[in-house]
Amino acid sequence: MKTIDGVHVLTAEGTAREVGLAHGSEAGELVKKTIAAYQTMFENQGIAWKKANAIARTYIPAITDYNPEFIEEMEGIAEGAGVPFDDILTLNCRSEITFQSGSTNTDGCTTVSVTPERAEHGDTLLCQTWDWKMALRECVLLLRVKKPGKPEIITLVEAGTLAKMGMNSAGVGILLNALASDCKAEGVPLLLALRGILEADNFCHAVAAATKKRVACCGNVMMATRDGEALDIELAGEDFDVLYPKESILVHTNHFVSNRVPRYPYKDTMKFGAASSFMRRGRVDKLLRMVEGPIGLSDIKRVFSDHADYPNGICSHENPTEPKADRYCTTCCVLMNLTKGEIHVCPANPCDTPFVKFTF
Known part of the structure; x- marks a missing residue:
């Protein structure tokens, strides 16, 4: 692992287990910090770490059915970092554990896609701010994964986890917005x-x-391809819905936009605890549509640096008047140009921190 202008970078190659071993051995200290941060967070939510481990173990059959290599990779991370497998499993089930606690205290994000009709040079852009706990900022890792027979992946993760926002060498990129409902995880x-x-x-x-x-856990996956298409998939437990760009711009935050999901009798529970979500979605959409001419990454960076409704706006800063356990900030920001295969990473608030460019 190396650190480039504040961005921790690790390349892992080989089989699933070899990828996990490299991840765990090279980023072991970051993995342990991630575990410690979530242990504290869960305990603040009334979930003992052993209870969190037990909840995570219930997902092993579903993971094995989906892709058994993910179990092997998590075993490799645990071995490489010298921590119990259950701890790595728990990190990768952290959304579900928070979801089951009934807490709406989960990470917020603002996501944007601009398709070629409005984007500079006819490119496809996919960009996100990730708002979460300050303690997790130092645990963020740019992970490159190279596995035989698979596209190369660049993903920004919390050390010890397998994926979050990122892109692959096949030209597919993804972002994530946390969502929640009262359906079963x-x-x-x-x-x-x-x-x-x-x-x-x-x-x-x-x-x-x-x-x-x-x-298992509700969420919005914003997805785009270098061929110029983009969409949102709002995952709502037993169902999902798909949303498309309007006039080549797609914006999402932390409440359901579809009027079809969650399906009755379930409801959107996160909207009651994510007040900034409504302002962020409307403001980002408005600011992007106010751009004259093609939209470039520099325009999105400017929008993501916006401080309207400070400190709870698009570029989020910790509010010292809130209880420490409830404080959020923009932990990092990513700007992807899928056409060029570039990802620009800012390891803190985009208003005052430079971006670092990575390519395949």
Whole structure:
């Protein structure tokens, strides 16, 4: 592992187990920090770490059915980092554990896609701010995965987890918005479904990876391809819905937009605890549509640096008046140009931190 301008970078190659071993051995200290951060967070939510481990173990059959290599990779991470397998499994089920606790205290994000009709140079752009706990900022890792017979992956993860936002060498990119409903958290853990999407060799297979099996935790997966298509998949337990760009711009935050999911009798529970979501979605959409001419990454960076409704706006900063356990900030930001195969990473708030470019 190396650190480039504040971005931790690790390349892992080989079989699933070899990829996991490299991840765990090279980023072992970061993995342990991630475990410690979630242990504290779960305990603040009233979930003892052993209870979290037990919840995570219930997902092993669904993970094995979805892709048994993910179990092997997590075993490799655990071995490489010198931590119990259950701890790595728990990190990769962290959304489901939070979901089952009934807490709406989960990570927020603002996601954007601009398709070639509005994008500079006719490119496909896919960009996100990730708002989460300050303690997790130092655990973020740019993970490159090279497995035989699979597209190369670049994904920004919390050390110890298999995927989050990112892109692959087949031109598919994904982002994630946390969502929640009161349905049961049954199925494939969300972070592992994201890894399944990133291993897809084309856009159709990527959509299938998100929808062929029930995903346990609600979430919005924004997905795009270098061929110029983009969509949102709002995952809502037993069902999902698909949303498309309007005039080549697609924006999502942390509440359901579809009027079809969650299906009755279930409801969107996160909207009651994510007040900033409504403002962020409307403001990002408005600011992007105000751009005269083609939209470039520099325009999106400017929008993502916006401080309207500070400190809770698009570029989020910790609010010192809130209880420490409830404080959020923009932990990082990614700007992807899928046409060029570029990902620009900002390891902190985009308003005052440079981006670092990575390519395949």
